[in-house]
Amino acid sequence: MKKLLLLCLAALLLPALVACGRSSSDRAERSKPRVSISSDAVLLRRAPAANAQISPDGTLRIDDIVLPQQAPNRAKLQLLFGHLQMLRQQALAEAKPDPDYRAIPVRSTPEIDQLSGELLQAIPPLQPYRESFGNLQAERH
CATH class of the missing domain: 1.20.5 (Single alpha-helices involved in coiled-coils or other helix-helix interfaces)
Incomplete structure (x- = not known):
């Protein structure tokens, strides 16, 4: 028994x-550092740091605080946003349907690598997010 x-x-x-x-x-x-690409924003995530967000207009926010940028850096942020959106659209077009809407890992391009490197040098508050650019994720929503 x-x-x-x-x-x-x-x-x-x-x-x-x-x-x-x-x-x-x-x-x-x-909890891994990553760049999360959605339709309306690019989020740089790295625990325990606050999330950094790049908007379509080139606005950079860290923890919902807008960091003012010079025009050249703002233009580079807009360009980076555009390149990441194109990469996301390509990944969504090629991916199989997923009922759980899991993110799709994507590979960086030389243009994205160059832009992110320039921005990491030009904007010191982005330094903690360097590792995030090694893990790009296209969000399905």
Whole structure:
């Protein structure tokens, strides 16, 4: 009887343990530095730093605080936004449908690498996000 009880208890706990392992790996994936490209913004994420956001008009925000930029840097931010949007559109066109709307990993282009490098040098508050540009993710929404 005790063996049957232990067997039933193990059978009930096994799915819960498997689910815990999956969520911790999902959490680890979410905490990786990345550039998240959506239809209306580009988010630079790197824990524990605040998110940085690039808007279509070249506005740079870190933690919802607008960082004023000189015209050349603002133009580069707009250009980077445009290149990332083109990359996102291409990824969405080539990707298979996903009912869970998971992000699509995309590869950077030489133009994006050059622009991001120039911006990282020109705008010191972007320095903590350098690693994020190694992980570009096209959002499906």
